[in-house]
Each structure stands twice: as structure tokens, then as C-alpha cells.
Amino acid sequence: MTNAYTFDDRFEIVRFERCAVSVRAKKNVSVSEVDALMILRRSFEVTDHRQYVVLLVVDNITDITSGARHVLSSSRNVLAAAMLGRGAMDEVLAGPYLHAVYPGEYFTEEAAAMQWLAVMHDLVCADPVPHAMSLTVDLDPFRPRKPRAASPGPGSAFPEVRLSTSSADLERAG
Secondary structure (H helix, E strand, C coil), X not given: CCEEEEECCCEEEEEEEXXXXXXXXXXXXXXXXXXXXXXXXXXXXXXXXXXXXXXXXXXXXXXXXXXXXHHHHCCCCEEEEEEECCCHHHHHHHHHHHHCCCCEEEECCHHHHHHHHHHHHHHHCCCCCCCCCCCCCXXXXXXXXXXXXXXXXXXXXXCCCCCXXXXXXXXXXX
């Protein structure tokens, strides 16, 4: 079953599996927060209100506002996202989504993106109706990432927390 939805003549959302969609801009666009909300809403609707994996084609996206980045990278209905682009600029646009609340990867080849997305779907989909996008079980969809520092450095968004039981620290805490 394939459902498709186009809104504002700029974006096309196509359901290509039970809980898998592709999203592509039909022409060069800047994605706003409202656009991001509409993309998520329409993707959820074309999958009949199921959580889904998404293939996001970024080659016609010229800019993504900070509000749109926040909306797209924090969606609880997206199970995994494969971003498909053509080069370095597309990879820069896709960068923030590699650290979203869901697994995400950037690809330059559609076949590789679809294979990864199928494996991720089969790992994380919790739909009560049994189904699979991939029969492959010997692939590791998680590429090694650079290890993160054990504690945040100076100027980090996360303050350093120290636990101490010395009497001097307890007196200061008062």
C-alpha cells in the first residue's frame, strides 16, 4: 500500500511500507518550524498514526531554521531517520539529526540508506501487527561513533556536578 501526500506544492511525503515514509522537497526550500510540524503531522497521518522510520531527502533543502531543527530532532513518532544527500552541504544540514532522540545516519547512496533504514525498522518497530522491512539479521546498523568525553569541558551547556561529603562542603551548603 502506498499513500502519498503533498502540501504547499513544496514537500512530498510518500508511505512506502507499513510504517515507513520518505520526505522530499519538490523544489529548493527553507524549512520553517511550521513546515517541520506539518511534515511530522502528515507523516504520522499517512502511516495511519503509527510510529515510523523516515527517509529524508535533503538535496533540495537550502536551510532549516533552529525551530524546525528542534521540532524534527525531538519527534517521538520517528523511530529512525536516514538522511539522503549529495555532498558536504547536505551533510552539514543533516548533522543535527545524527544526535536526535532517535537513531539517524547520513547517506549519499539511496540503496545504502534504504538498507540501513530497513534494519533499523526491524530493530525498533513495536507495531503489534508482525511485519518486517528487512530479512537481514547479520548487519550492524550502528556505525562506531567518536567516544564522548567523560565530563563536560569549560563552557559546556551542562554544569559539572561534584558530590562531596566533607564537613566544609556541608557547612557551605548550609
